[in-house]
Amino acid sequence: MEPLTNPANEAIMRRLLETVSKLRSMVQERDQSYDEFTAVYDALEALLPVRLPELYRVCDVLTRLVPELQWQIVAAGIPATREDLDAAARRAWNVVEEMGFLKG
Numbered sequence: 001m002e003p004l005t006n007p008a009n010e011a012i013m014r015r016l017l018e019t020v021s022k023l024r025s026m027v028q029e030r031d032q033s034y035d036e037f038t039a040v041y042d043a044l045e046a047l048l049p050v051r052l053p054e055l056y057r058v059c060d061v062l063t064r065l066v067p068e069l070q071w072q073i074v075a076a077g078i079p080a081t082r083e084d085l086d087a088a089a090r091r092a093w094n095v096v097e098e099m100g101f102l103k104g
Contacts, residue, residue: 012049019047028065034089037065053056058085065089 023044028037041061045052052060058079062070072092079085 013046018047019044023060026064028069030066034065034069034086034093038086038089054081057082061085066096069093073094 008053023041026037026041026044028034029060041064045057058081061082062073062078065073069089069092071077072095073085073088076088076092079088
């Protein structure tokens with residue numbers, strides 16, 4: 001594979017690398033709701049020049065959530081789509097909050 005020599009391509013690749021790096025470093029904070037977290041995640045994901053495969057999107061978001069929320073979601077079954085994950089995570093967030101799992 002040849003290195004990028006076209007300045008436009010290099011600029012695109014630099015933006016892509018920056019965006020992917022930001023996505024890779026994201027983790028949900030304990031005081032951050034699912035919706036707050038995914039708003040930031042989705043804004044970054046929208047900067048990518050291609051749409052990621054759906055199952056990858058689900059797994060990537062799921063692994064970045066606080067463990068208590070992950071457990072609640074996975075206990076009910078791993079969602080197949082981001083839409084399903086969003087619905088499951090909102091239900092799980094209510095349970096996690098009601099049970100006081102995130103206090104601490």
